[in-house]
Amino acid sequence: MATVGRKKAVVDLPKWKFHGTFAWIVWMLIHIMSLVGYRNKVVAFLDWMSNYFTYDRPLGLIIRPYNRKE
Numbered sequence: 001m002a003t004v005g006r007k008k009a010v011v012d013l014p015k016w017k018f019h020g021t022f023a024w025i026v027w028m029l030i031h032i033m034s035l036v037g038y039r040n041k042v043v044a045f046l047d048w049m050s051n052y053f054t055y056d057r058p059l060g061l062i063i064r065p066y067n068r069k070e
Contacts (some may be wrong), residue, residue, distance in 0.1 A: 001027050006052075 001023070004010045009024035011017065018026075028048065033042045 001030070003027055 001009065001011045003024060007021045007024050008019075009027045010019045011023040011026055031047055032041050035044055
């Protein structure tokens with residue numbers, strides 16, 4: 001299983017293969033259900049929904065200060 005983008009994913013299981021929005025929903029549900037604890041599931045789901053509706057994209061960069069040697 002892999003997400004490709006917004007409402008796009010692929011699922012390749014031994015008996016089933018599908019893609020698109022349905023695969024994206026399956027990916028989301030399986031990942032939510034694999035979290036431990038009800039509170040973690042709710043917080044993750046609300047965070048994902050917030051990001052979905054606000055188009056908020058987390059920035060995955062690690063920025064280090066530039067140490068200029070003089």
